[in-house]
Amino acid sequence: MAAAGVGLAFYYNLEKEKRAERVTAVETVTTGKASLGGPWVLVDHDGRPVTNATYKGQFTFLYFGFSYCPDICPSELVKIGKVMDELTKRNKSRTTSTCPIQTLFISVDPNRDTIAQLRHYAQDFHPEIRYLTGTREQIAVATRAYRVYFSKANENVDEEDDYLVDHSIVFYLLSPEGEFLDFFTQRTQVVDIVEKIEKRRKEWMKEQQVGTST
Ligand code: NI
Secondary structure (H helix, E strand, O other): OOOOOOOEEEEEEEEEOOEEEEEEEEEEEOOOHHHOOOOOEEEEOOOOEEEHHHHOOOEEEEEEEOOOOOOHHHHHHHHHHHHHHHHHHHHHOOOOOOOOEEEEEEEOOOOOOOHHHHHHHHOOOOOOEEEEEOOHHHHHHHHHHOOOOEEEOOOOOOOOOOOOEEEOOEEEEEOOOOOEEEEEEOOOOHHHHHHHHHHHHHHHHHHHHHOOOO
16 A cells, blocks of 8 residues: 555644643654554443454544543544434435444543443443443553553542543544544544545445455
8 A cells, every 4th residue: 555654643632630732743653554553452331342353344433531521522522423423314315324433432541431430421422432441451552552642630639539531632533444544633523524534435435346355
């Protein structure tokens, strides 16, 4: 593929003190697609063990956050719900009525984001979004694979269960093969995400028709 060597600048927004602070270009990926992703093992909000392989076969959104996040994560989940609804609507006029993309929310706060907590949290957002958690080590593996930054914001707070987590705010778009295709930031609008995905989907379908192997 000719995409090797293409540099992508990642703009991460970090949450701090309940305010969103923009941090520019925390990281620059210079080695192309292959540098993002990798195997991970977690558990979903129904308690089922899942891995990166579980979700192959469909385009996937990957988002890392935590359910106690006061505003950024909820608004990003609402936004992606709108994207899913729009894609479902467009898909309906084709053949099926299901959303052609799945969304995975991976917790960066395993201490509080238990399966029960995530199941409760899921009620507030698009019903097709899946929520994943795991042990601290399992989450470290997944975040490292996608170069996601997260850190307990108010480390010196006495209460063990009252803290914020700074984290990267980015939606990754993965192909049905699980390969990184694109990313969207907090600033990317619903309509732009929808258009980009539609374009990627068309390209992918064309590739399937042209492709000889795999
Ligand atoms: Ni958040």
